[in-house]
Amino acid sequence: MSENKSEVLAGGIVLAAAAGFLFYMGQVAGLSAGTSGNYDLTASFRSAEGISVGTDVRLAGVKIGTVTGMSLNPETYRADVDIAVLDSVELSEDTSILISSEGLLGGNFVELIPGGSPFNLEAGGEIEDTQGSVSLISLLVKFVAGDAAE
Incomplete structure (x- = not known):
C-alpha cells in the first residue's frame, strides 16, 4: 500500500510540473487570458522579413503588444501587419514603426517610436511612417x- 501512495505522489508532482510548464509557455507566447485590454493598429511594410504572428511590439524596450496578423496586399505588394497594443499606451498619430533586430544572432521585434502630435491614434488606425527590416546579407x-x- 505504501508503494501506491508514493506512486500517486510522484504522479501528482509530475502533473503539477507539467501544468506549471504549460502555464509558463502560455505566458511566454503571449496567450494570457483575455486580450480585452488591447486595441488594434495596422501598418504596411515594404519588407516584413523576420517577424511573424506573435512577435513582440516594444516601446522603449518594453513589450506593449504583439503582432496579431500578417498578409500580402495584392494591390500594393506590401506586407500589411496588424498589431495589438495595450490600452494603457496612447500613441500619437505621427508614431513611427520599424522592424528592429535584437543583435546579430537575436530575433527581430517591432519597435514603436512615438511622435509629438497632440492627436492620438484611434483603435483600428494605421501607422503610416514605417521602416521594414534590413537584410544583414545585403x-x-x-x-x-x-x-x-576604393
Whole structure:
C-alpha cells in the first residue's frame, strides 16, 4: 500500500510540473487570458522579413503588444501587419514603426517610436511612417562592394 501512495505522489508532482510548464509557455507566447485590454493598429511594410504572428511590439524596450496578423496586399505588394497594443499606451498619430533586430544572432521585434502630435491614434488606425527590416546579407554585400571599389 505504501508503494501506491508514493506512486500517486510522484504522479501528482509530475502533473503539477507539467501544468506549471504549460502555464509558463502560455505566458511566454503571449496567450494570457483575455486580450480585452488591447486595441488594434495596422501598418504596411515594404519588407516584413523576420517577424511573424506573435512577435513582440516594444516601446522603449518594453513589450506593449504583439503582432496579431500578417498578409500580402495584392494591390500594393506590401506586407500589411496588424498589431495589438495595450490600452494603457496612447500613441500619437505621427508614431513611427520599424522592424528592429535584437543583435546579430537575436530575433527581430517591432519597435514603436512615438511622435509629438497632440492627436492620438484611434483603435483600428494605421501607422503610416514605417521602416521594414534590413537584410544583414545585403548590408554585407554593399560593404564588400564599396570596400572593393576604393
